[in-house]
Amino acid sequence: xxxxxxxxxxxxxxxxxxxxxxxxxxxxxxxxxxxxxxxxxxxxxxxxxxxxxxxxxxxxxxxxxxxxxxxxxxxxxxxxxxxxxxxxxxxxxxxxxxxxxxxxxxxxxxxxxxxxxxxxxxxxxxxxxxxxxxxxxxxxxxxxxxxxxxxxxxxxxxxxxxxxxxxxxxxxxxxxxxxxxxxxxxxxxxxxxxxxxxxxxxxxxxxxxxxxxxxxxxxxxxxxxxxxxxxxxxxxxxxxxxxxxxxxxxxxxxxxxxxxxxxxxxxxxxxxxxxxxxxxxxxxxxxxxxxxxxxx
Amino acid sequence: xxxxxxxxxxxxxxxxxxxxxxxxxxxxxxxxxxxxxxxxxxxxxxxxxxxxxxxxxxxxxxxxxxxxxxxxxxxxxxxxxxxxxxxxxxxxxxxxxxxxxxxxxxxxxxxxxxxxxxxxxxxxxxxxxxxxxxxxxxxxxxxxxxxxxxxxxxxxxxxxxxxxxxxxxxxxxxxxxxxxxxxxxxxxxxxxxxxxxxxxxxxxxxxxxxxxxxxxxxxxxxxxxxxxxxxxxxxxxxxxxxxxxxxxxxxxxxxxxxxxxxxxxxxxxxxxxxxxx
Numbered sequence: 255x256x257x258x259x260x261x262x263x264x265x266x267x268x269x270x271x272x273x274x275x276x277x278x279x280x281x282x283x284x285x286x287x288x289x290x291x292x293x294x295x296x297x298x299x300x301x302x303x304x305x306x307x308x309x310x311x312x313x314x315x316x317x318x319x320x321x322x323x324x325x326x327x328x329x330x331x332x333x334x335x336x337x338x339x340x341x342x343x344x345x346x347x348x349x350x351x352x353x354x355x356x357x358x359x360x361x362x363x364x365x366x367x368x369x370x371x372x373x374x375x376x377x378x379x380x381x382x383x384x385x386x387x388x389x390x391x392x393x394x395x396x397x398x399x400x401x402x403x404x405x406x407x408x409x410x411x412x413x414x415x416x417x418x419x420x421x422x423x424x425x426x427x428x429x430x431x432x433x434x435x436x437x438x439x440x441x442x443x444x445x446x447x448x449x450x451x452x453x454x455x456x457x458x459x460x461x462x463x464x465x466x467x468x469x470x471x472x473x474x475x476x477x478x479x480x481x482x483x484x485x486x487x488x489x490x491x492x493x494x495x496x497x498x499x500x501x502x503x504x505x506x507x508x509x510x511x512x513x514x515x516x517x518x519x520x521x522x523x524x525x526x527x528x529x530x531x532x533x534x535x536x537x538x539x540x541x542x543x544x545x546x547x548x549x550x
Numbered sequence: 551x552x553x554x555x556x557x558x559x560x561x562x563x564x565x566x567x568x569x570x571x572x573x574x575x576x577x578x579x580x581x582x583x584x585x586x587x588x589x590x591x592x593x594x595x596x597x598x599x600x601x602x603x604x605x606x607x608x609x610x611x612x613x614x615x616x617x618x619x620x621x622x623x624x625x626x627x628x629x630x631x632x633x634x635x636x637x638x639x640x641x642x643x644x645x646x647x648x649x650x651x652x653x654x655x656x657x658x659x660x661x662x663x664x665x666x667x668x669x670x671x672x673x674x675x676x677x678x679x680x681x682x683x684x685x686x687x688x689x690x691x692x693x694x695x696x697x698x699x700x701x702x703x704x705x706x707x708x709x710x711x712x713x714x715x716x717x718x719x720x721x722x723x724x725x726x727x728x729x730x731x732x733x734x735x736x737x738x739x740x741x742x743x744x745x746x747x748x749x750x751x752x753x754x755x756x757x758x759x760x761x762x763x764x765x766x767x768x769x770x771x772x773x774x775x776x777x778x779x780x781x782x783x784x785x786x787x788x789x790x791x792x793x794x795x796x797x798x799x800x801x802x803x804x805x806x807x808x809x810x811x812x813x814x815x816x817x818x819x820x821x822x823x824x825x826x827x
Contacts, residue, residue, distance in 0.1 A: 264655065266733055270648025274641045275660060275707060281679070281701035282667040288678035299681070331609035346569075351568045356558075364566065365680065368812040370573050375780045377764040378802050381787055383574045385583070391791060427576055459553050481669065488671030490820040491764035495784060512766065513673050522677050529674040540669040547665060547709065548658040 293526035300520070314529035324503045325528065332507040333485055334415075335422065340482045342426040344475060347433035354469075355441045365438070372431025379428030380421075380495025387496070389412050389509060395420060400549040411497055414504045421493045428492055429482065436478040440471035460496070480543060486535050508532040577806055584610050584800035591795055610796035620801050625784035626692075626762055626771075627765035630778055633696035636705050641700075642707030642756075643749055647737060649708065650715035651723070661712070668705035675701055676769045683770065690772040698766055703756040710755070714748045715741075751816060758809055773809055779805055 295312070296306040311456060316325040350368050358364060371379065386395040389409035399405035399416070410416040448466050457465070490509035493499070499506035499514045504513060516525035582598040587607025600606035614620040648654075649661045667675070677759060679698055680689070680778065688694030726736040740824065742749070764780040771777050783805065786798050 267648060267652040267654040269655075269734075269806050270652060270737075271645045271664075274645030274664060277637075277641055277697075277700055277704060278664050278667060281677065281698060281704075282670065284674045285678035285682060286670070289674060290684060290749060291679055292681065295640060306791060335716070349565070350569055350573075353562055353569060355561045358562070359565070363814070364570070366810075367570060368573055369643075369813045370806070370810060373763065373813055374577070375762040375808045376782075377780045377784055378805050379782060381578070381798070381802060382580050384787070385596070385799075386576070386579065391592050394596060405794065425814065427573070443577065459558075470597075484669045488669075489765075490673055494764075495787070509671060509673050512671075514678075516673075516677050517769065521598055522681070526674075529671065529677065533671060535672055536669070541665070543669060544662045544665045546660060 259541060284438070289526050290322050290530065292522050293530050295523045297522040305523075306525070312523045313531070314527055315524060316531065319525070322529075324506070327503065327504050328508055328511045328528075331505070334418065335425075335493075335507050336486050338419075338422040339429070339486050341427045341481055342422065343430045343433045343482050344437075345478055346426065346430040346479075347437040348471075348475070350430075350434045350529065351437035351441045351471075354438060369431045371427045371429065372434075374428055374484075376428055376489060376491035377495045380423050380492040383420055383424035383427070384411065384496045387417070388518060395423070412501055417501075417505055421496050424496060425492050429485070432477065432485075433478045433482060436474050437471060440474040441467065442472045449477050477543070477546070480539050484539050484543075487536060503524055509533075568751060578805070580799045580802045580806070584796050584803055586796055588793070589613050591793060601678040607796075610794075611799040614797045616799075618776075618786065618797055620779075620782065622775065623777050623779045626776055626782075627779040628681070629692055630695045630699065630767070631757045633692065634699040635753045635759040637696060638700050638703040638707045638756045639753045640703055642752075643711055643742065646708045646711030647741060650712045652733070655743050655746075660702075661708075664708050665705045667701045668709060672702055672763070673765050676766055679766075680769055689770060690776050692756050692776075695767065695770045695776070697779075698770055699760045699763065702763070702766075703759050703799070706759060707756055707806055710752050711748070712743075714745065714752075718745065754816060757811065761809065 262483050294307060294309060296308050296311070296312075298305050302516070315321045328462070354361065354365050354368060374382075381485045383395070386393060386412040389396055393409070396405070399410060405416060407413060407416075410420050444467060449462060452462050452466060488509050493507060493510050494513065497505045499510045503511070508528065509532065510544055512529040513523050514525075515521050515528060519525075567667075572598070581747070582600060585600045585608060586594055586604070587609055590604065590607065595605055597603040608804035637667075645664065649657060670814060676698075679701070683689050683694045683698060686694075688697070718741075722740050723736050726740045727733075731739065761778075762780065763778075764784070767778040768781045768784070771781055774785065782802060786801065790798050
C-alpha cells in the first residue's frame with residue numbers, strides 16, 4: 255500500500271523533470287553519442303556515397319598520420335592561448351572588482367559599464383580587434399605596436415605570434431566580464447569588520463589584500479578560472495572572426511580546428527575525432543564543476 | 551602621504567578611469583569608425599573623436615538598414631533568441647523546481663546530466679546536431695535553431711533557477727499543500743507567481759546567451775534569410791569593401807549597445823545571475 259503510494263508520488267515528481275530531461279537528451283546527449291559514432295567513420299555529409307566505418311582511422315590521422323603536425327601544433331597553441339587569456343581575465347577582473355567595490359558616486363552605473371565586453375557578441379569582439387590589428391590607417395594596434403618597435407611588417411594578423419597576441423587581447427576584452435562579476439560578488443562578501451580589525455593592528459594595504467581579500471576570493475575565482483579554461487578552449491567565434499584559423503593553421507586552436515575541419519573541409523569524421531580529443535581534455539574540469547553543483 | 555586619506559581617494563579614480571577607458575575603447579572605436587563617411591574612413595587615420603577632430607557623417611546608420619539586410623538579421627535574432635529563451639525558461643522552471651524541492655530516486659545524477667551542456671563545447675555538438683537536424687529537415691528553420699540553441703541555454707536556466715528555488719522560503723508551499731493543493735497546482739498558483747522576477751531575469755540571460763551565439767547559428771542558417779545578427783556580421787565582414795567599413799561598425803555598435811542597455815537596467819539581477827548565485 256505505502257509502496258504504491260510512494261511510487262505514485264515519485265512518478266508525479268518525475269513529471270516535473272521529464273520535459274527538460276527529454277529535451278537535454280535530444281539536444282545534448284543524443285548528439286554526443288551520435289558524434290562518437292561519426293568519429294569512427296569516413297563521414298560523407300552530402301550523402302553521395304555511404305559513410306564508411308574506419309574504426310579509429312580518424313584518430314590515427316590526427317595522432318600519427320598526416321594531420322599530426324597540425325594537431326600537435328594546435329594543441330600547443332591552445333595551451334599558449336589559455337595561458338595568456340585566463341590569467342589576463344582574472345587579473346583584469348580583480349582590478350575592476352576592487353575598484354568598483356569602493357564607495358563611488360553612481361557606482362551601479364560604473365559597475366554596469368564595466369561589463370561592456372560581455373555585452374558584445376563573441377564574434378563582434380573578434381571583428382573589432384580584426385580592424386584594430388589590420389594594416390589600414392585606422393589599425394590602432396598595428397600603429398601602437400610598430401611605434402613601440404615591437405613590430406615591423408604590414409599587418410599584425412598575418413604573422414605568428416602577433417596574430418596570436420591580438421586574438422588573446424580580443425578574447426580577454428570580450429570575456430573578462432564573467433570573472434569580474436564573480437570577483438565582485440566575492441569581494442563584496444568579505445566582512446568589513448576584518449579590514450577594520452587589521453587596520454587597528456597596523457596592517458598595510460598590501461598586507462590586508464594578501465591576508466584578507468585574497469584568501470576570501472580565491473575559491474570563487476579558481477572556479478571562475480576553471481570555467482574560463484573550458485570556454486576558452488571550446489569556443490571559436492572570437493579567433494574565427496579575426497583569422498579564421500590562419501594563415502595556414504597558425505591560429506587554429508582546438509575549437510577553431512574542429513569547426514574548420516567540419517565546415518570548411520566538410521570532413522565530419524575527422525572534425526569529430528579532434529573535437530572528442532578536445533572534450534576528453536576538458537571532461538575532468540566539466541565533471542568537477544558539475545559535481546560541485548550537487549548537494550550530496 | 552597617508553594611504554587612507556590621501557592616496558586612496560585619488561588613486562581609486564585614476565584606476566577606475568584607466569580601466570574604463572581600456573574597457574570602453576573598442577566600443578568607442580567601432581562607433582567612431584561608423585561616423586566616418588566615404589573616403590574619410592581612410593583619410594582620418596587615427597582620429598577617433600567626432601565633432602572635435604572631424605565632422606561626423608551618420609549615413610552608415612541609415613545605410614545599414616537600407617542597403618544591407620541588417621533588419622532581417624535583427625528580426626531573425628529576436629525570433630530565435632526569444633523562442634529559445636521562452637522554451638528554456640518554460641521547461642527549465644519546471645525542471646529546476648523539481649530538482650530543488652522534490653524527492654525522487656536518481657535526482658542528483660539526473661541534475662548533473664542536465665547541467666552537462668553548459669560547459670560542453672558547443673562546436674562539438676553542432677556536428678552531430680547538423681546531421682540529426684538535417685535528417686529531420688530542420689536546418690535553416692527557426693524551429694530547428696530554437697530547439698538546437700536549448701543545448702546551451704537550458705542547462706544554464708536549470709542551474710540558476712534551482713539555486714533560486716532552494717533559497718525561496720518553503721512556507722507558502724507548505725501552506726498550499728495543507729490547503730489541499732496538489733503539486734502542480736501549488737507550482738503554478740503559488741511558486742511561479744512568486745518567482746516571476748527571477749524567472750524574468752533568467753529569461754533575459756537565456757535571451758542574451760542565444761543572441762550572442764555564433765557557432766550554432768552559423769551552422770543552422772544556410773542562407774541570409776535565416777542569418778542572425780552574429781552570423782550576418784561575419785558575412786558582412788567578408789562581403790564588405792573597406793570603404794563600407796562604417797556600415798559594419800554601425801551594426802557592431804548596435805549589437806553591443808542593445809545588451810548593454812539590458813545590463814544597465816537589470817544590473818543587480820543580471821550580475822547576480824552571471825555570477826551564478
